[in-house]
Amino acid sequence: MPVPEFELVIGDKNWSSWSLRPWLLMRQAGIPFTETRIRLRQEDTKAQILPHSPTGFVPALKWRGIVIGDSLAICETIADLFPAKNLWPTDSVPRALARSAAAEMHSGFQNLRRDMPMAVLERHPGTGQTEEALADARRIVALWRGLRHRFGRQAIEDQGFLFGRFSVTDAMYAPVVSRFETYGIDLAALGDDGTVRSYMDAILTLPSMQDWIAGAQAEEKVKADGA
Template sequence: MTPLTLVIGNKNYSSWSMRPWLVLRQAGIPFEEVRIPLYRPESAALLTTWSPSGKVPALRDGGIRVWDSLAICEYLNERFPEQGLWPADAAARAVARSVSAEMHAGFGALREHMSMNIRARYPGQGRTPECLADIERILAIWTECRARFGGGGDFLFGRFGIADAMVAPVVPHLQAYGVALEGAARDYANAMLALPALQAWVAVAETERIEKFERDE
């Protein structure tokens, strides 16, 4: 059987690419990785050969193409139902889908002022009122999900799943910008940082620089 192919961007910066990559890697689903460095003269042409939107990530499964992080994760859930990527309980599953959609559609201030840069450290930067409000909401999600549904493991709904993958990039965001965490939010962030799939992503994050995503340290 031909393995899935996941097309991603620069691991140091592309939080959207990270999400389905973590799902595949942590679930042990075989896949081939195609990395297209972004913001180069040839990037757009390369991207359009894989993704109708011209953006990453994109998944190819034989003749099927799926683009957009959350759509890919939903497809993987349908393709590999035995992996339990959404919670089995209907109430928990509804919350997990809502959290994932909120993460997908919201938190623009965090993305703008605390963009992902795994290898950099910017303590104290980016803390606009809007960004701090985004962080407060995200930490509330983590704390509530852990309290209501997390009894079966270390993640939002016990075992690692799509909801964790959707919020995962926030953890290196907060680490890079020196945001202190407490209580359940701290414990959850530590569990994510210890996740083998996340550690594998961080270990090979590019050392190249894209100047538009860099700031003075």
């Protein structure tokens, strides 16, 4: 079997929201890659990452002798390299809004990130639901609902995602779906009419997302056995 052209360096699957994004995109698109995992929150974590990436952060995509850092940059690169996968919407208006939504996730929602960090395997209903974090969550609920109504449900091939088919934008928001589950967000109180709940279910039931969760469980078992 040929060695995959790509190596994706990631952090712990329970915690690393940035790693989940390109991992999920590449798995969902059927793009083979070698997975290299670095344990986070260790004294030598940065030292372990530096041989793979000069930034000292994960994820990092190693390809043809170069290293691409940052989740969105990796996703953009994969979308460019595999145009037939249609990882962005094909029409210009939805594509522009898909990029805008992905960029908003990339640079925004700092309060939600701070108060509700990703913990895929954990359940902490009510924890972290500060006024500031819930304001971020309310914006995300409105965004998802609006995109599903305007584009997803109108798509020729509606698979339940924001623009119908799975896209970079869905990969960027997958960790938020996990956060909403972990912290027991009351979606209806934030304006959901059922659209957002259905969207979250579409993400959570993806075979690739289930594989990520199973990987997180396996990693945590190894940690517990080694403790």
